[in-house]
Amino acid sequence: MKSVHGLCERCERPGYxxxxxxxxxxxxxxxxxxxxxxxxxxxxxxxxxNAEHDFNREKKSATKKGYRFNDKGELVPTT
Structure with a gap:
């Protein structure tokens, strides 16, 4: 994180x-x-x-079926 000054390596917004x-x-x-x-x-x-994992979702989901990550990065049911 220090080497990229805390910024996202793709869009240069604050990293997370x-x-x-x-x-x-x-x-x-x-x-x-x-x-x-x-x-x-x-x-x-x-x-x-999230965009990286949405792109890869077709190949293999990053979560168990029936779950997703919300805006805060928390794992929640899709229903």
């Missing part, structure tokens, strides 16, 4: 969350080359992070 470019999965969650490697991390604002 560290995004893993290579998605975390059960087979790599304990691999520091994936989880902690700066080349796999990107600091994003909430809008850019």
């Amino acid at each position: 969350i560290v995004h893993h470019k290579k998605e975390l999965a059960p087979n790599n969650i304990n691999d520091p080359n994936i989880t902690l490697n700066h080349d796999n991390l990107e600091y994003l604002c909430l809008d850019c992070h």
Whole structure:
């Protein structure tokens, strides 16, 4: 976050969350080359992070079926 001055690496608005470019999965969650490697991390604002996951939703949802993230980043039921 310090290296990008706290700004989103895509739109340069204030950042909010560290995004893993290579998605975390059960087979790599304990691999520091994936989880902690700066080349796999990107600091994003909430809008850019949500857009990234909305884009990838067709391939695989980031949440359990029937749930979504709200504007505050909280996991909530879709109903």
